[in-house]
Each structure stands twice: as C-alpha cells, then as structure tokens.
Amino acid sequence: MSKQTLILLYGGRSAEREVSVLSAESVMRAVNYDKFLVKTYFISQAGHFIKTQEFASQPGADEKLMTNATLVASQQIKPSDIYEENAVVFPVLHGPMGEDGSIQGFLEVLKMPYVGTNVLASAVAMDKITTKRVLESAGVPQVAYTVYIEGEDLEEKIAETAAKLTYPVFVKPANMGSSVGISKAENDEQLRKAIELALQYDSRILIEQGVVAREIEVGILGNQDVKTTLPGEVVKDVEFYDYQAKYIDNRIIMDIPAKIEEAVMEQMRTYAGQAFRALGGCGLARCDFFYTADGQIYLNELNTMPGFTQWSMYPLLWENMGLPYSDLIEELVKLGQEMFVKRESHLI
Ligand SMILES: Nc1ncnc2c1ncn2[C@@H]1O[C@H](COP(=O)(O)OP(=O)(O)O)[C@@H](O)[C@H]1O
Ligand SMILES: [Mg+2]
Structure with a gap:
C-alpha cells in the first residue's frame, strides 16, 4: 500500500509563529512513517511559502525546521504549489492568518483535505x-464583558465598563492568541492604556470581568x-x-x-x-x-x-x-x- 502524504504547513504570519514551529517539529517526529510520507512548507513572517524538508522515515532528534532566522528565500514557491492530489494538509498554524479560517479557505479553494476546523468555526x-x-x-x-470597537467614543466605553464590570478587568484584542496584547486593568487609567495596547493588534477589543x-x-x-x-x-x-x-x-x-x-x-x-x-x-x-x-x-x-x-x-x-x-x-x-x-x- 502506498503511503499517505501529509503536508505540514507551519510558521505563519501571526505572533504565535514560534509555537507553530515547535508544534510542527513534534508532529514530524511522532508520525507513523509506515503509513505517512511527510512534506513540510514554511510560511514566513512576511507570508511567503517556502519549501522545506520531506521525510519518508523518522527524522533525527536534531533535525530542525526552518524559522524566520534560518530562512532560505531561494526555496520560495507559489502558495498553490503545495497542491498534490490526495495529500492531506495539517495547518499547524496558530493565530491570525492560520487559525482564523483564512488558510482553511485557501485549502478549500485548492480542493485539499485538511486537519481541523472549517472556515466558519475557525473564524468565529x-x-x-x-x-x-x-x-x-x-x-x-461566560464572564460578563463589554466591547470596544476602534472609532467609538473611548471615554463613553470606559464609563460603561466601570458601571457594568468591577475592576480588575481583562482587556483583549479580539483576534489574538497566546496572551499577546492582553492586559489586566485595575482602574480607568489602566483600562485606557490597556485598550490602546490592544488596539495595536486588532480594532475590536474585548473587555472582560476579571475572575479569580x-x-x-x-x-x-x-x-x-x-x-x-x-x-x-x-x-x-x-x-x-x-x-x-x-x-x-x-x-x-x-x-x-x-x-x-x-x-x-x-x-x-x-x-x-x-x-x-x-x-x-x-x-x-x-x-x-x-x-x-x-x-x-x-x-x-x-x-x-x-x-x-x-x-x-x-x-x-x-x-x-x-x-x-x-x-x-x-x-x-x-x-x-x-x-x-x-x-x-x-x-x-
Ligand atoms: N476574565 C479573566 N479573568 C481572569 N483571568 C483572565 C481573564 N481572561 C484572561 N485571563 C488570563 O489571561 C490568559 C490569557 O487569556 P485568554 O483569553 O485565554 O487569551 P489567549 O487567546 O491569548 O489564550 C488566561 O489564560 C488567564 O490566565
Ligand atoms: Mg487562552
């Protein structure tokens, strides 16, 4: 029986790209090579697709995948070049442009099976x-919350939050993961700063009741x-x-x-x-x-x-x-x- 090709897409554009490399290295080491052939592709921070290693048998313990620090631009391919009939893609990507439905949509357009949630559930x-x-x-x-969307009146939102929630509150960019851009605010002034910080990552901000x-x-x-x-x-x-x-x-x-x-x-x-x-x-x-x-x-x-x-x-x-x-x-x-x-x- 011929082996199933498994394509690992890793790296990615989001702040969680380093975690992705670690996850992908773990997967490539653990796969049952009696059944799978593993092909890997790195998505750089700039969003370029780069062809990296292929494994027909278990890689050595010191085998590393590419990172932005070791990037070899000459191996760049067109994103659609990852297509291969019957291959299954494992998008081991975290955060925006990886876990948010965008890659999932790309794979659906390419007509490729992939691991994980679909476009809708990923995006939501x-x-x-x-x-x-x-x-x-x-x-x-779930805990009580308020929402601030960039462009809305900030002082009004701070007043609404102070009335509806009790400090401390947690302020989060809506689209992030791995705690990036999240902070805890103990008063109005800290809330203002926390919203400003979160706005660097997304224009939609969630403010949540802090709980112990x-x-x-x-x-x-x-x-x-x-x-x-x-x-x-x-x-x-x-x-x-x-x-x-x-x-x-x-x-x-x-x-x-x-x-x-x-x-x-x-x-x-x-x-x-x-x-x-x-x-x-x-x-x-x-x-x-x-x-x-x-x-x-x-x-x-x-x-x-x-x-x-x-x-x-x-x-x-x-x-x-x-x-x-x-x-x-x-x-x-x-x-x-x-x-x-x-x-x-x-x-x-
Ligand atoms: N409402 C909250 N009350 C108390 N701690 C919180 C609250 N929201 C987040 N945290 C803390 O911040 C961490 C990261 O928040 P989370 O919403 O899980 O974001 P991420 O997507 O980055 O994992 C949580 O694991 C928890 O320790
Ligand atoms: Mg979390």
Whole structure:
C-alpha cells in the first residue's frame, strides 16, 4: 500500500509563529512513517511559502525546521504549489492568518483535505467577541464583558465598563492568541492604556470581568460524533499566563486529570461539546474554562488549533484518555479526509 502524504504547513504570519514551529517539529517526529510520507512548507513572517524538508522515515532528534532566522528565500514557491492530489494538509498554524479560517479557505479553494476546523468555526473561534455572542445563544456560561470597537467614543466605553464590570478587568484584542496584547486593568487609567495596547493588534477589543479562578481545559475531537476528554488543569504560579510565562519561561504545570469533582468535569465536558457544536466545529479544539472557588464554571475560549507539541495540553489530554500522540495525528487526518468528502458532496 502506498503511503499517505501529509503536508505540514507551519510558521505563519501571526505572533504565535514560534509555537507553530515547535508544534510542527513534534508532529514530524511522532508520525507513523509506515503509513505517512511527510512534506513540510514554511510560511514566513512576511507570508511567503517556502519549501522545506520531506521525510519518508523518522527524522533525527536534531533535525530542525526552518524559522524566520534560518530562512532560505531561494526555496520560495507559489502558495498553490503545495497542491498534490490526495495529500492531506495539517495547518499547524496558530493565530491570525492560520487559525482564523483564512488558510482553511485557501485549502478549500485548492480542493485539499485538511486537519481541523472549517472556515466558519475557525473564524468565529478566533474572534473572542463573536465567540461570546455564539456562546450566549448556546446558553453556555461566560464572564460578563463589554466591547470596544476602534472609532467609538473611548471615554463613553470606559464609563460603561466601570458601571457594568468591577475592576480588575481583562482587556483583549479580539483576534489574538497566546496572551499577546492582553492586559489586566485595575482602574480607568489602566483600562485606557490597556485598550490602546490592544488596539495595536486588532480594532475590536474585548473587555472582560476579571475572575479569580482555576484554569481547566477540555480536549474535543470529532466531526459529527464529538468526543471530549476528562479535563486537565493549568496550575498557576503566576498571576496570569502572558506570552512570557507560557512559552519563554515554560512555567506551566499541567495536572491531568484535573483534581475537581466528577460532576464539575461532566458539566465542563457537556459545555465544551455544546460550544463546539454551536460554533459548527469539526476536527478538534481545546475548550478552556475558568472555575472559581465558589463553584462557578465559565467558558473562556475555544482554541481550534491548540498548542500541538507532544507536551502540550491538548495531546496530553488525549493521551490520558488512552489515545497516544501518533494515533491522535492519524485520527485527525482521518477526520480531515471525512470532512473533505462531506464538503465536496454538498456541492450539488
Ligand atoms: N476574565 C479573566 N479573568 C481572569 N483571568 C483572565 C481573564 N481572561 C484572561 N485571563 C488570563 O489571561 C490568559 C490569557 O487569556 P485568554 O483569553 O485565554 O487569551 P489567549 O487567546 O491569548 O489564550 C488566561 O489564560 C488567564 O490566565
Ligand atoms: Mg487562552
């Protein structure tokens, strides 16, 4: 039997490009090479597509993928040159221009099967404000919030926020991930500054009620038949997980399964499935919750391309459910192929 070609698209234009390289390197090492042939393509910070390594067998431990620091411009290709009949693409890309539906749309136009959520669910989940509105309609609990759109009266919004929410609040660009551009504000003055900072990343800003809570995450896998994992906890030793704490200091400790009551676990799994369906998701997502000392559960966000290194929360949640990393990749490829057939069948 000939091998299935798996195309890893990694890097990308968003601030999360370094995480993407780590995720892609993990995938290329873990793939079952009896079944797969792996081709890799780097998307540079400038948005150029660059052809990188191909692997027919497991790469050595010191094999590295390209980064913006080691970029070889002469290997640049046209984006559509990644096309290959029957190949499945794994867009291991996080953040805007990767996880937000744009790459997914590009792959659909190319008529290529791909791993993960479709255009709609990717775009909605990437926009924290639209996600809030979808969750509201699905009856999934979340923290109170206000919204500031660039061009609106800033002082009016600060007054509205001070009336509706209680400091501290969290200010977030709607479209970001990995804590980029997010800050905590304790008063009107800090709120003004936090909005200014967030506006550097997006013109849509979400202002959220700050809560003191444990951070609990649920893995989601499936198309029509959606499966969820037992939750895991991101144990905190810093005030909040900014980019530095998450990826540079590596200060994350994971507790899998989370040490919480069974009923709370069940409730979170139910909310995660409900949210994923409301979003129209397929493939995968990691659903992140806040769990307060007084027992409140709030859904914080869904990540449709969660950190995917072998030691990231999402793969570890599945490993805890008895699905090892390399089998998880295989399952995701299968789900991607299934969605491709489904999508094509709808084009009547
Ligand atoms: N409303 C909130 N209350 C308390 N902490 C928050 C709140 N929103 C975000 N945080 C903290 O900031 C981190 C990043 O926020 P999040 O919304 O998850 O953005 P990202 O998409 O960057 O992961 C969270 O993991 C949490 O530690
Ligand atoms: Mg988060």
